[in-house]
Amino acid sequence: MTSAQIRQAYLDFFRSKDHKIVPSAPIVNKDDPSLMFTNAGMNQFKDFFLGDKTPDKRRIADTQKCMRVSGKHNDLEDVGRDGTHHTMFEMLGNWSIGDYFKDEAIAWSWEFLTTTMGLDPTCLYATVFEGAPDEGIPRDDEAKAFWLRVLPEERILYGNKKDNFWEMGDTGPCGPCTEIHFDTRSASERAKVSGRDLVNVDGSGVVEIWNNVFIQFNRKADGALEPLPEMHVDTGMGFERLCMVMQGKAATYDTDVFTPLLREIERLTGKTYGGSYAPEAKADMAMRVIADHLRAVSFTIADGQLPGSGGAGYVVRRILRRAVRYAYSFLDQKAPFIHRLMPVLVREMGAAFPELQQQEQQITRIIESEEKSFLMTLGSGINKFPQLVHDSILSHLARVLVEQGFSPVREAKISPDSEVRLDLFETKTRTAFEFKLKKTPSMDNQLEVIRKLEGVNSAIGATLDDFKKDHFRSIFKVFGFGDLDLTKDDFFISGKDAFELYDTYGFPIDLTRLLAEEQGLTVDEAGFNAALAEQKTRSRADAAKVVGDWTVLSDEDSVFIGYDHLSAHGAKITKYRTVTVKDKPQYHVVLDRTPFYGESGGQAGDSGTLRVGGQPIPVLDTVKENDLTVHIVEQLPQQPEAEVYAEVDADKRQATSQNHTAAHLLHAALREVLGDHAVQKGQDLGPEKLRFDFAHFDRPTEEELKSIELLVNAKIRQNIPLVERRDVPIAEARNSGAMMLFGEKYGDAVRIITFEPGFSTELCGGTHVPYTGELGLFKITSESSLAAGIRRIEAVTAAGAQAYVDERLATLAEIRDLLKGSSDPLRAVASLQDENRALKKEIEKLQAAQAGNVKGDLEQAFAVVNGVNFLAAKVPLTDAAAIKNLAFQLTGETENSLVLLGSEADGKALLTLAIAKDLADQGKYNASTMIRELAKHIQGGGGGQPFFATAGGKNPAGLDAALAAARTLVEG
Numbered sequence: 001m002t003s004a005q006i007r008q009a010y011l012d013f014f015r016s017k018d019h020k021i022v023p024s025a026p027i028v029n030k031d032d033p034s035l036m037f038t039n040a041g042m043n044q045f046k047d048f049f050l051g052d053k054t055p056d057k058r059r060i061a062d063t064q065k066c067m068r069v070s071g072k073h074n075d076l077e078d079v080g081r082d083g084t085h086h087t088m089f090e091m092l093g094n095w096s097i098g099d100y101f102k103d104e105a106i107a108w109s110w111e112f113l114t115t116t117m118g119l120d121p122t123c124l125y126a127t128v129f130e131g132a133p134d135e136g137i138p139r140d141d142e143a144k145a146f147w148l149r150v151l152p153e154e155r156i157l158y159g160n161k162k163d164n165f166w167e168m169g170d171t172g173p174c175g176p177c178t179e180i181h182f183d184t185r186s187a188s189e190r191a192k193v194s195g196r197d198l199v200n201v202d203g204s205g206v207v208e209i210w211n212n213v214f215i216q217f218n219r220k221a222d223g224a225l226e227p228l229p230e231m232h233v234d235t236g237m238g239f240e241r242l243c244m245v246m247q248g249k250a251a252t253y254d255t256d257v258f259t260p261l262l263r264e265i266e267r268l269t270g271k272t273y274g275g276s277y278a279p280e281a282k283a284d285m286a287m288r289v290i291a292d293h294l295r296a297v298s299f300t301i302a303d304g305q306l307p308g309s310g311g312a313g314y315v316v317r318r319i320l321r322r323a324v325r326y327a328y329s330f331l332d333q334k335a336p337f338i339h340r341l342m343p344v345l346v347r348e349m350g351a352a353f354p355e356l357q358q359q360e361q362q363i364t365r366i367i368e369s370e371e372k373s374f375l376m377t378l379g380s381g382i383n384k385f386p387q388l389v390h391d392s393i394l395s396h397l398a399r400v401l402v403e404q405g406f407s408p409v410r411e412a413k414i415s416p417d418s419e420v421r422l423d424l425f426e427t428k429t430r431t432a433f434e435f436k437l438k439k440t441p442s443m444d445n446q447l448e449v450i451r452k453l454e455g456v457n458s459a460i461g462a463t464l465d466d467f468k469k470d471h472f473r474s475i476f477k478v479f480g481f482g483d484l485d486l487t488k489d490d491f492f493i494s495g496k497d498a499f500e501l502y503d504t505y506g507f508p509i510d511l512t513r514l515l516a517e518e519q520g521l522t523v524d525e526a527g528f529n530a531a532l533a534e535q536k537t538r539s540r541a542d543a544a545k546v547v548g549d550w551t552v553l554s555d556e557d558s559v560f561i562g563y564d565h566l567s568a569h570g571a572k573i574t575k576y577r578t579v580t581v582k583d584k585p586q587y588h589v590v591l592d593r594t595p596f597y598g599e600s601g602g603q604a605g606d607s608g609t610l611r612v613g614g615q616p617i618p619v620l621d622t623v624k625e626n627d628l629t630v631h632i633v634e635q636l637p638q639q640p641e642a643e644v645y646a647e648v649d650a651d652k653r654q655a656t657s658q659n660h661t662a663a664h665l666l667h668a669a670l671r672e673v674l675g676d677h678a679v680q681k682g683q684d685l686g687p688e689k690l691r692f693d694f695a696h697f698d699r700p701t702e703e704e705l706k707s708i709e710l711l712v713n714a715k716i717r718q719n720i721p722l723v724e725r726r727d728v729p730i731a732e733a734r735n736s737g738a739m740m741l742f743g744e745k746y747g748d749a750v751r752i753i754t755f756e757p758g759f760s761t762e763l764c765g766g767t768h769v770p771y772t773g774e775l776g777l778f779k780i781t782s783e784s785s786l787a788a789g790i791r792r793i794e795a796v797t798a799a800g801a802q803a804y805v806d807e808r809l810a811t812l813a814e815i816r817d818l819l820k821g822s823s824d825p826l827r828a829v830a831s832l833q834d835e836n837r838a839l840k841k842e843i844e845k846l847q848a849a850q851a852g853n854v855k856g857d858l859e860q861a862f863a864v865v866n867g868v869n870f871l872a873a874k875v876p877l878t879d880a881a882a883i884k885n886l887a888f889q890l891t892g893e894t895e896n897s898l899v900l901l902g903s904e905a906d907g908k909a910l911l912t913l914a915i916a917k918d919l920a921d922q923g924k925y926n927a928s929t930m931i932r933e934l935a936k937h938i939q940g941g942g943g944g945q946p947f948f949a950t951a952g953g954k955n956p957a958g959l960d961a962a963l964a965a966a967r968t969l970v971e972g
Contacts, residue, residue: 003243003257006117007063007092007352010237013112014061014094024353025745026303027065027088028312030600036312037067037300042173042213042234044745047626048097049173049215051229051555056748058099063239064091065299065353069315076319080289080326082203082277083244083251087319088296090239098230102178105212105233106146109180113210117246123183123190125199125206126151129165129176130158135225137165143178143214154196163200166213166234171547173215173228180210182245209245210237220549229555251275253288257348261291264344269331286326293323294341294367295349301363302355302742304681306787307370320367321374325511328378336371339364355742362677362695362789369788381505385515388497492516495527502528503535548578553640554592558629562595562606562767563724566653571644573612576636586620589631595648596631598624601744602683603660603766608649613642655687655798657767658775661722662712662797663690664753665772667739668760669711670694673704680741681790685766689781689796696791705783712778715756719773723754738763777801847882855886862894865970868919869897872963878905880912880950887914887948898925900934900966902959909938909956913949913966920947930969937962 001009011021025044029037038044045060047053069076069087078085096105113119126147131139139158147156158164159179167174183195185205198204215232217225240252247255253262254275262273265287276284297320300312307317320338327333342364350357493516501507509528516523552575561568571591579586589610596619599605605622610631621632637644663683670678674696682693700708727749734740738752739762746763753764755772769775779801786792796804815825822828854875862871871890877883883901890899897916902909911934913927920927931942931949940953 001246003239003255004352006243006246007090007239009116010092010112010242011061011063013116014059014108017059017094017108019059019061019094020057022060022062024062024064026742027067027299028303028305030745036315037069038064039066039068042093042095042215042236045095045097045234046173047628048095049228049232049234050218053557053627055097058097059095060097061094062092063352064093065303066091067296067300069296069319076322079292080285083253084207084238084241086240086252086292086295088292088299092237092239092242094233094235096233098232101231101233102143102212102214103146105214105235106143106178107149109210109212109235110150113180117242119182119245121150123195124151125155125157125181125183125195127157127159127164127179127181127199129178130160132161132165137176137225140164140176140178140214143176147178157196157199159200166211167219171219171221173217173232173234174219174225175214175216175231177211177213179208180212181206181208184245184250205250207241207245208238209241210235221547222549251277253291258288258291260344260348261294261341262287264341265290265331268337268340269327269333271331282330286330289326290323290331290338290341293319294338294345297323297367298342298345298356298363299353301366302353302359304742304744306366306681306790317370320370324371324374325378325507328375329511329514334375336368336375338371339368342367359695359742361697365697365789366787377505378507381501381507382515384501384505388493492522492524495524495529495531498523498525498528499531499535502532546580548580550575550577551640556592558590559593560595560597560629561593562597562648563726565595566648566650568593568595568644568646571646573637573640573644576640579632585634587633587636589633589636590628591631591644591646594622594629594631594646596622596629596646597648597653597767598622598629600624601764601766602663602685604656604684604686606648606653606656609647610637611645611647612637613639615639652687653767654769654774655800656685657769658798659687659690659796659800660685660766661755661768661772662775662778662795663692664755664760664762664764664768665712665715665775665778666690666692666708666793666795667694667762668755669708669715670696672711672759673707674700679739681786688800689794692793692795693786694791694793695789697789699785700783700791705780709778709780715759716772716775716778718756719771720756722768722770723757724768725752725754728752733763737761774798777805779804844879844882847877847879848885850877850882855889858886858890859894862897865967866972867896868925868970869894869916870967870970871897872900872902872966874902874904874959874963877903880910883910883912884914884948884950887912890914891916898966898970900963902963904956904959907954907956909940909953909959909962911935911938911942911951911953911959911962913944913951915947917947925970930966933969934962934965937965 015021025038027038029043042049044064045055048055065088067088076087079087094105094108110124113124114121128143128147129137129140131137144156164177164179165174166177181195181199183190183198183206185195189205195206198206200208213234213236215234216228218228219225240255240257243255243257244250244252249255252258265271266273271283271287273287274281274284297307297316300316301307305312305316307313307320309317323338327338342360346356346360350360356363493512498507498509498512501512502509509523509525512528513523513525554572554574556572556574558574568591571593574590574592576587576589579588591610596606596608597603599622605624606619607621608619610617610619610633615637617633617635617637619631619633623630623632663680663685667680678694678696680692681695684691728736728751730746730748730750733746733750733752736752740746741763744763750763751765752761753766753768754761775797776799778795778797780793780795781804782792782794784792812825815829816822819825819828854877858871858873858875861873862869864870875883875886877886883903887899887901891897891914895916896919898919899914901912903912904910911931913931913934915925915927919925926946927949928944928946931944931951935942935951935953937955937958938951938953939955939958940951942951943949
């Protein structure tokens, strides 16, 4: 059977068991703050299990897109190393919400696998929970009894809490589970070793394919378990693993889920996939990683999560960069190529997941853009690595010298582009010695380095043997000079440097380890881990949040009445909890009915007031947690059981609703002006402004932006009424042509918002104004690029638009006043610009003439210092370009010269350093390095090239000291 047939067979089987087949929820979890990505099929049904919501059908089945790359369930580091782990995978699942339980779940699992799929029953094993007496959970003999109807006892095993007690996270629904394992080995292998002994043994050939979870408990924040009001079944079967078993393969990567991608990788790279899992088979592992990571990144982008610098976006970027790094290191791909795999992915999975088909071009561009960006960063990090190698060797030499009784005077440093002065050590009886070493990145020069090190003997009165000859031989080994013994641990990349590569250049630690090994070094991973832990501790402190358990007062559902009312009399608190954010307590309150809109769909949550028994309690914000409306307050009511009067801040709601309606009009206008591809990819709608992200590959022209703005304002002036339809069956809504967005989770019944049929009709859960005329005015304030193929518009409406226009009119009035009331300010400003340019040219001519006068005096001021024609002087010039030209003229006309010019302008100091080409080529002096040292005297900084550099500072009084310091540097 093909993978597509296997997927369909599963859904058809459970349809025959009276299950409702539902679509996959988005892979990016937007409604549950405890999860970044959907990591299991049951995530979208969490409210059902907790009793916060009642399903219209108690039997459900689907195939769910999942990601396990963070938190408790994290498979990222295993991907590619074995044949069964993935980041993104499909979870085939069937659920009972308070309906059937262990008996039916086990029976149907057996029937599907042995009858529908035709698997050999003698190759199947089951595990059941052994119990946890410390938590009062008994052994699951009930599940075992059901298995005994179809399996012999020797193929039923008890499992521990790690394997047979399933928990989605640190809190939430959980319970014992029974796993089903299949022995994929040959008959001869099974005869030698029983599959019973290989259950839950990684790489043994006995593979877990299905897990039936019996959800009976809710794990509370304090770790305690409380029984749920109803018992549920949550089953999950790895689609990729089932395909592996059904197609008789030894690894999921050998199935038709992955082989088309692997073949395309072969074609594009010219490498051959050997299917090896040996540690040295790096190319094979790289191909598996790329095939897996492409799927993960493509599905998350399709569901609306762009690669970014934080949160879920950072995880997506990290996955993609990991794939790029494997391609770079092991497949010799130095240019973007992963995006070229998209057509194959769409061909293979687009039928089951149409979001890939409809967004193929956009996903491709985003991946390509990220590849290009990281490849540049990757190259910078790799170019930095040789310097770290040299620093490691020099640091080791310093350690050896210290062991021999020499004490360090200052830290050893070595850089690829300069001579290094090592004022390193003094003996216990002698004064400090000086040792000069010219460092170049060329490995051919390292032998000369070693010889110079040997020459130190005469300077410090010791022999090479006294400095542990073996360690010097180790240096030979690092650079390939002879097959001498090497103690690798003596040479390492420091944890600080490894962390810099990770944090600044995006290097995973395994890439740093790989590069170090190639140079005969190790990595101080303990130091790296310490730096990483310190960073994580800081991050956790910045976003520390401790969520307490709910105190439940009643089990009534929470009903939102905010579409029709901004207040509610006689509401009741159903539950509340304490949440500590950055060591400050907040409280979450849930009402049985509320007019407060919880932040969702990009619309900001309401604020307002709860009056509980007469006590006013400000509502700071309102959020959605799954389908629960949570009010965030700073204090709990004194009488939580008292009636509640809930009142929304009407002005904030009105302004937010105006911006939400404007977003719908803008969405429609974008598609009309730019094309149907310009669909929403994100939005942020608050009372002050709206931000709207949309798909478009090029920057809209000024004419297009003006057309969009004019069209929206035309619809505002038409005062179009809101047409709202609630509780529309999803199939009917889909057939109506209403705009539906990928990455959004829609229920069985939806709400349709229309502003003029044929212009704007969308599925939407947000709040809107009854007439477009209430927006008054729509004004685009900015348009920018967010990512490859994604643009962003920011705009204001109503009072915000009025304030925006007033501010700019006030600015124009001020400009008119400055121009003495000119009736044509544009022409007046243009005239001033022309005059300014003419005056600048005149000043440049005067500066050049002055520089010519100064030049003659400076030519007479050269002095020979340490074999160099040296000049350091202050000049009465203020134009940086004129000073630069003067410096170049002086070094160009005088061989072996070094010129430093100091000047002052507008109360600030400027240093200009030029080195003649013949002197710079010797590598003895480096302008960029020297200027950074000299800039300290003027309290500034600078940089440049080896032959020319400048620095600016805020202390002109330090110019004389800088000029004197330059002479000291040249004197050596």
